[in-house]
Each structure stands twice: as C-alpha cells, then as structure tokens.
Amino acid sequence: MAACVCRALRTALALTARAARFGPDRTHAHRSVTRTCRSGPSVSSGRLQEDGEERGHGGRQGHGGRQGLGGAALWAALGFSLFGGREEDEAQRKQDEMILLLKKAKMSLLRDQPGAAHSFLHQALGLAQQLHHQDALLYCYTLMANVALVRGQLEQAEKLFKAGLSVILSRGTPENDNAVIEISLKLASIYAQQDRLELAEHGFRFCVESLEEKLKEEKLKEEKLKEEKLKEEKLKEEKLKEEKLKEVKLKEEKLKEEPEELTEEQQMILKDTRLLLGLVLDSRSRFWTQRSDLVRAEDDLRRSLSICREEQGEDHPQTVVLLSDLASLLDLRGNRPEALVLIQRAVDLGRTQDHPEQHVLLCNMAAILLHSGDLEAAARFYREALALAKLRKDDEAVEQIQDGLKELRATRGQ
Incomplete structure (x- = not known):
C-alpha cells in the first residue's frame, strides 16, 4: 500500500x-x-x-x-x-x-x-x-x-x-485560463468516480468547449495579425516611388506565402493548450467508456491520440499508451483487425524504448489475440507479460495476467 x-x-x-x-x-x-x-x-x-x-x-x-x-x-x-x-x-x-x-x-x-x-x-x-x-x-x-x-x-x-x-x-x-480548466478537469474526474454523472458530463463539456473556443480565438488573432501586417505593407507601398513598386509587390507575395511566425512564448502557450485538450479528451473518453457509450469514447480517444502524435511524436511513451488504450477500446467494440494493428505497433514501440508499462502492453496484446481466437499466440504473450510483471514487482498486473491465463485455459477446454 x-x-x-x-x-x-x-x-x-x-x-x-x-x-x-x-x-x-x-x-x-x-x-x-x-x-x-x-x-x-x-x-x-x-x-x-x-x-x-x-x-x-x-x-x-x-x-x-x-x-x-x-x-x-x-x-x-x-x-x-x-x-x-x-x-x-x-x-x-x-x-x-x-x-x-x-x-x-x-x-x-x-x-x-x-x-x-x-x-x-x-x-x-x-x-x-x-x-x-x-x-x-x-x-x-x-x-x-x-x-x-x-x-x-x-x-x-x-x-x-x-x-x-x-x-x-x-x-x-478568466474562466478559460488553462489553470482553471486543469482544476475543472480534476473535479469532473472526481464526479465521474463518484457517479455524479450530470456534474461530470457538464465539467468535461466545459473543459472541451473552453479549450476549443480558446484555440479558435488564437487562430483568429493569428489571422488578424497577418491581415494587419498585409495592410501595413500596402500602405507603405503607396508611399514608395514607382520604380520600387515591383520590389514591394514581391515582398507582399512573400508575406502571403510565409505565415506570420509566432513568438516562442506564443508557441509554448499554443502547444500547452493543445496538449491540455488532448488530456481532457482522453479523460472524457474513459468517462464515456464507464457509461458504455463506446462510440463517443472512441471518437474522443482518436482525437487525443492525434494531438499526442502531432505534438509529442509517434514514439513518445504517452503515444504508446494511447495506442494501447485505443486498441483495447476497439477490441471491446469488436473491431479486432484494427485493434491488432494498433496494439502490435504499441508493443513494438514499447520494446524499443523499454517502456515502463511494457508488461501491460503485452497483456493487452494477449487479450486481443485471445478474443481473436489465436490461442497459441495469446498464451505466448501472456507468459512474456507475466515474467516481466514479476520482474518489475507489479503484483496487481500479475493478478490481471493470471486471470487472462485462466480465461485462456477455459477457452481451450471448450
């Protein structure tokens, strides 16, 4: 304990x-x-x-x-x-x-x-x-x-x-500040665990809608800055002499082709906001799963995975976790072909980086194989997961894997 x-x-x-x-x-x-x-x-x-x-x-x-x-x-x-x-x-x-x-x-x-x-x-x-x-x-x-x-x-x-x-x-x-939204997310998660479902759903909706509106506002600000910059260049163009007109037009075209660069601080805030949206979507996905609304759970989890890939990269440890989560959710929905592709990708990435939850990834792989009817492969992955879980002294994971092996033996006996 x-x-x-x-x-x-x-x-x-x-x-x-x-x-x-x-x-x-x-x-x-x-x-x-x-x-x-x-x-x-x-x-x-x-x-x-x-x-x-x-x-x-x-x-x-x-x-x-x-x-x-x-x-x-x-x-x-x-x-x-x-x-x-x-x-x-x-x-x-x-x-x-x-x-x-x-x-x-x-x-x-x-x-x-x-x-x-x-x-x-x-x-x-x-x-x-x-x-x-x-x-x-x-x-x-x-x-x-x-x-x-x-x-x-x-x-x-x-x-x-x-x-x-x-x-x-x-x-x-302001209520849409990231610090406010982070605490609101934790409160929504608490309500979900207490089965105060209306409060939980309202809290998750507040977080998602606030962040999406904030990102929309940031995008509008960025576009407005570009427009103002373009207008400024046009005013300068009118004051220049005729012989420099061509040069000014070339600058204008270049300005249109190259987007206005954000400052380092603006880029950090934008990334922070996108990652927070991914976190909220992941939490809400698990909330939908608890309520057996697997369609909305899958939609939120796919969006969360997409954000994590874009901001953190395909081989980031959190991307690996989300790949495994999505595979398990697809297994619940009966979409096992895609689930196998995703969990195989997660396991392969986990091996290359010695992922701290590799034994859990292997357990998820074995479970999906079991549900797909490949009992020999499932047994192999369960054994590998069990050995690694014991090595890492994760007693609860060991118990979960042993439950999977019991299910496997029961399936073979049918």
Whole structure:
C-alpha cells in the first residue's frame, strides 16, 4: 500500500510544472489494471485535519496537472512579494517559517513520507492564511488536493481543489485560463468516480468547449495579425516611388506565402493548450467508456491520440499508451483487425524504448489475440507479460495476467 501511495505522489509532484503535458509521468495502463490508494487530509471549518477513516479508490492516477505553482516560482514569489522595504520582524519570521515548511513538505513527498508532508503543509497553510499570501495558499491547496486525490480521498480532494480554484478566480483570472480548466478537469474526474454523472458530463463539456473556443480565438488573432501586417505593407507601398513598386509587390507575395511566425512564448502557450485538450479528451473518453457509450469514447480517444502524435511524436511513451488504450477500446467494440494493428505497433514501440508499462502492453496484446481466437499466440504473450510483471514487482498486473491465463485455459477446454 505504501509503495502505491508513494508512486502516485511522485507522479503528482512531477506534474506541478507550468505545462499540462502528455509525458512519461502520465502513463496509465489497461483500464482493467488498477491501483488502490487510501487516506488523505480532510477539511473542517476551513482548517486541514487528519482524517481517521480510510477510504479507497481504484484507478491509476495519470492526470495530475499543475499544482498551482512551480517550486522555483513559488520561492521567488515568497521571497519578494510579501513585505517590500521595512518588514516587521514578526511578519518576516512567519514568512521564513512558511518557506521552510513548504520545502520540508516537498522533501517529505520525495522521500515517500506523505503523512509528514501533510503535517508541514497544514502548518504552512495556517501561516499563509495569516499572511494573506495568495501564491502560498494556492500552492498548499493544490498540493494537498493532489495528495488527497491519489490516496482516494475524493470528497477531500474536491473541497481542496475548489478552494484553490477560488483563489485563482479571486485574482481576476478568466474562466478559460488553462489553470482553471486543469482544476475543472480534476473535479469532473472526481464526479465521474463518484457517479455524479450530470456534474461530470457538464465539467468535461466545459473543459472541451473552453479549450476549443480558446484555440479558435488564437487562430483568429493569428489571422488578424497577418491581415494587419498585409495592410501595413500596402500602405507603405503607396508611399514608395514607382520604380520600387515591383520590389514591394514581391515582398507582399512573400508575406502571403510565409505565415506570420509566432513568438516562442506564443508557441509554448499554443502547444500547452493543445496538449491540455488532448488530456481532457482522453479523460472524457474513459468517462464515456464507464457509461458504455463506446462510440463517443472512441471518437474522443482518436482525437487525443492525434494531438499526442502531432505534438509529442509517434514514439513518445504517452503515444504508446494511447495506442494501447485505443486498441483495447476497439477490441471491446469488436473491431479486432484494427485493434491488432494498433496494439502490435504499441508493443513494438514499447520494446524499443523499454517502456515502463511494457508488461501491460503485452497483456493487452494477449487479450486481443485471445478474443481473436489465436490461442497459441495469446498464451505466448501472456507468459512474456507475466515474467516481466514479476520482474518489475507489479503484483496487481500479475493478478490481471493470471486471470487472462485462466480465461485462456477455459477457452481451450471448450
């Protein structure tokens, strides 16, 4: 159990970066292979307390997003934003103590000590509330929410994410900001796990529609910049002498052929937004699958895979995971020829890069072969998957693979 919690906490820490990206940290396995994580912080009367009850929830946590602030940005903000000029001694002492507590909390998580991290965060939150420091409040809320989420404390995580969202919106942050959408995605995922289906569907729809509208607006801005640039060139053209007219027209043609280049920052924001859309579509696909709406689940998953391929590349570890997921979904829908092509591609890519979930990919391959009637090949892949799962000490995957072998033996006995 401790190893499960620690693995999930490391994933949550790795995802505090600015971009909500697809990456190796966000590796999820076949939908039937789950983890169970328990315990987490709770909220009572605005203060954080330790919850004595243990509540579990299944599911690999592959959708951690930013936790409000990146570490370096937080320390810089704390160091310079509280008290400019002549700070009072007591306020300065609290500020230094809060910074130390946040550093200790982060180190505790890296050392697989979630209980100690919770205690440090609880103390830091109290100081942040006294100092009215919004950056520190947001950091504490979102980090504690992610800890609660990966430990299965869904109600607790919901309250903390909402508290963090309140801090973000109180700053005048627009509702379509990526930080708002990331928290909205986590809330929608929580609602889905709690079977609060209307809220979950509304949340996923908000995320998808907001991101699509944002991308549309960015495209319109880009086109408007091109038009304005073209008009500017035309005005200059009118002022030039007749002998330079030809040269101006050539520049205009070149401008039309070559699209206006975005700045590096604009390119990063655009990529971040597209990857976040892919993440939302992947989450909503699993939501549709849980509701047995496989048509909409397939559509969302194909779009998510397309975005990941374009932004991350065909051989990226997350692309491999999405290929496997789509193959398993197609197997559920009975489209086994395409499912076999996709899972074979995922397994081949996984072998070349020593994918951390290679044993799960092999298990998915064996299951699809079994459903296709190729029992000998299915047995071969199940054995390879079992050996690798034992080597990597993935007990739950071992159990899943053994269940597949039982199904295989039952099929042979028919």
